[in-house]
Amino acid sequence: MFSKVCVALLGIPLLRVLAAPREQFGPHIIHEERSVIPNQWDRRPMLDKTRIIPVRINLAQNLEGAEDLLMEVSHPDSPKYAQHYNAEEVADLFAPTKETIDIVLDWLRSEGHDVDHSHYNHRKAAVVVPMPIHTAENLLHATYDAYEHTNGKVHIACMNYSLPEAVRHHVDFVLPTVHFDVHTTPHAPTQEEKRDPTVPSPGKLKDKSPVLPKQGATLSPQALAPAGSLSKCDQQITPDCLRALYGIKYTQKATKKNSFGIVEYTPQSYIPGDLDLFAKQYVPGGVGRRPKLLSVDGGQISSASKSFDLNGESDLDLEYGMALTFPLSVSLYQAGDKIFGASFNTFLDALDNTYCAGDDPTQDPHYPDPNPGGYKGKDCGKYAPTNVISTSYAYNEIDLTPSYEKRQCNEYLKLGLRGVTVVYSSGDYGVAGNGGNCIDASGHLSPSGLRFNPSFPSTCPYITSIGATQIKPGNSVAKPEEAAQTVIFSGGGFSNVFPMPSYQKTAIQYYYKHFKPSYSSSQYNNNQKARGFPDISANGVNYVVAVDGAFSLVYGTSASAPVVGSIFALINDARLAHGKKPIGFVNPTLYAHPSAFNDITSGNNPGCSTQGFTAVKGWDPVTGLGTPSFPKLLKLFLSLK
Ligand SMILES: *[C@@H]1O[C@H](CO)[C@@H](O)[C@H](O)[C@H]1NC(C)=O
Numbered sequence: 001m002f003s004k005v006c007v008a009l010l011g012i013p014l015l016r017v018l019a020a021p022r023e024q025f026g027p028h029i030i031h032e033e034r035s036v037i038p039n040q041w042d043r044r045p046m047l048d049k050t051r052i053i054p055v056r057i058n059l060a061q062n063l064e065g066a067e068d069l070l071m072e073v074s075h076p077d078s079p080k081y082a083q084h085y086n087a088e089e090v091a092d093l094f095a096p097t098k099e100t101i102d103i104v105l106d107w108l109r110s111e112g113h114d115v116d117h118s119h120y121n122h123r124k125a126a127v128v129v130p131m132p133i134h135t136a137e138n139l140l141h142a143t144y145d146a147y148e149h150t151n152g153k154v155h156i157a158c159m160n161y162s163l164p165e166a167v168r169h170h171v172d173f174v175l176p177t178v179h180f181d182v183h184t185t186p187h188a189p190t191q192e193e194k195r196d197p198t199v200p201s202p203g204k205l206k207d208k209s210p211v212l213p214k215q216g217a218t219l220s221p222q223a224l225a226p227a228g229s230l231s232k233c234d235q236q237i238t239p240d241c242l243r244a245l246y247g248i249k250y251t252q253k254a255t256k257k258n259s260f261g262i263v264e265y266t267p268q269s270y271i272p273g274d275l276d277l278f279a280k281q282y283v284p285g286g287v288g289r290r291p292k293l294l295s296v297d298g299g300q301i302s303s304a305s306k307s308f309d310l311n312g313e314s315d316l317d318l319e320y321g322m323a324l325t326f327p328l329s330v331s332l333y334q335a336g337d338k339i340f341g342a343s344f345n346t347f348l349d350a351l352d353n354t355y356c357a358g359d360d361p362t363q364d365p366h367y368p369d370p371n372p373g374g375y376k377g378k379d380c381g382k383y384a385p386t387n388v389i390s391t392s393y394a395y396n397e398i399d400l401t402p403s404y405e406k407r408q409c410n411e412y413l414k415l416g417l418r419g420v421t422v423v424y425s426s427g428d429y430g431v432a433g434n435g436g437n438c439i440d441a442s443g444h445l446s447p448s449g450l451r452f453n454p455s456f457p458s459t460c461p462y463i464t465s466i467g468a469t470q471i472k473p474g475n476s477v478a479k480p481e482e483a484a485q486t487v488i489f490s491g492g493g494f495s496n497v498f499p500m501p502s503y504q505k506t507a508i509q510y511y512y513k514h515f516k517p518s519y520s521s522s523q524y525n526n527n528q529k530a531r532g533f534p535d536i537s538a539n540g541v542n543y544v545v546a547v548d549g550a551f552s553l554v555y556g557t558s559a560s561a562p563v564v565g566s567i568f569a570l571i572n573d574a575r576l577a578h579g580k581k582p583i584g585f586v587n588p589t590l591y592a593h594p595s596a597f598n599d600i601t602s603g604n605n606p607g608c609s610t611q612g613f614t615a616v617k618g619w620d621p622v623t624g625l626g627t628p629s630f631p632k633l634l635k636l637f638l639s640l641k
Contacts, residue, residue: 019109026165033160044146049134057127058172059096074585081641082581084419091354100170173403213556234471239323244477247630254576260569261386266336270314278319278546291332296350298337298375306548324566337375340365353381387582390565392425392558396433397456409460416585425557426534427455427491432607452524458533459495465533468540468557483603483615487555492621494530503588507619537623597626
């Protein structure tokens, strides 16, 4: 290390600040660690430690006061309500401080690295230094190994790494380190895998996956509920049933100014013929309509191979999102090419240029893609975000590291500052996670684990998490709904990472005061100070969806999210028509006005060998505040500045 300093010093002008002694930065302290190698990964015996790797140090952003700024533009009582910021203003607000940059560069110099400000990109908030693996090990007090995934993919990682005391607080995280590959590779449970989540099923752990909807019975044309009919809504949900349930009666006036985006991850793709089949049945004038394609990192529409797993999610989201907001032109963010797919980060990159350099090379797909046929670009800041963005995919919170999640969660905060409403589905497995898995005593995911497995980004306090309800069998649309109990259970619970946001305090205190669950702290984070989810809910059971040329019933919070997204899009239309700004981050307003929701007080969300939580009066970790009342929400948001 020290000899490298001398070599480096020889070739450069003498007018240069000498490196501070490394002791100045204090002892190394573990910055991130993981106790187990993730499922499906194995350590490989050999690693050439002279290999050069780019060590990427993601600097802490200057987030002091960020949440206050968000509340200032999102809280209904704030005089600055809806006075959103533009992308440039947000980037400048949160760029790392000069102190942060200087300390990190000084530390690297003290360790013998010839770095200067050219290694730092102000707009991208990261310092990147190529170095041999053994040098990175010295720098970070880490031991690197090569790890191989069961799919043959190899990457370099360590189980823990450390940073000096004086440097730690200026760094979000370093890459590559403890982060393992968890692409959002779609995987839907097949028919046979449908299970009662209270009965742990044997067999291998299911892949980390989007919250894909579940397919039920196929419907013959004669069995289809006709458009306009509300007689079978307890067996078949159609756009008319949803309008009746939530009072959606509204003629749009500002479609030219408004926007609504739905995000899909390749290889999921909609089938054009399915949109027409659905529109012919349920959307007068809608045949031939297509979403506006916003391709992110090579995302394309593909109807080459058809299956429910490949088309179910996209068809569902677009058929309902487009029907409920017709004639608004809906945008489709199709993220990822067929080789790599995409992560939420790759999508966020496309909306925020400053986030782009911070991707984790082991967790996020690599763009530009050097592979034959791969996407040669990287879409940084390519699109202005639509006013509302709906996503029906999710990770388990435990799949990702807290640092990675916090950094991504802050991106949703920034979108809120820019006036964007971000909704995510809360999951379909009750208190269990994707595939019905729970956390076992060793920290692994397993169908027999006993600890609840919350969903991310639903646990991020800067998005709106959407749970699922259903019409009780035999009931009409006029009767109160209950939490989803058919095929799927509404994802809900409390974060192990994110604290309770201020806007949730009253609701969660009321919940614990009157309905404290009996589960122990080993089953879930019961400290009463954690972010609870979902925020609200909407019907997610028995959707009539056209998939691969036929109608069938579909289940999932996947359905609930675009319905809520559509409602927010319509409310934005009304505000825009009145010369007001879009609603942006809605949670502070929703929690301040719970009476704008139909409170759901029956049903539960089983999982992890328990009955889960129960839907009760007020907010609960099954259905949140309840289902939307469109007329009340419309009135509420129009009354705001
Ligand atoms: C850090 O990881 C190494 C293995 O790479 C392990 O031997 C060591 O015990 C870990 N240290 C801590 C404090 O977890």
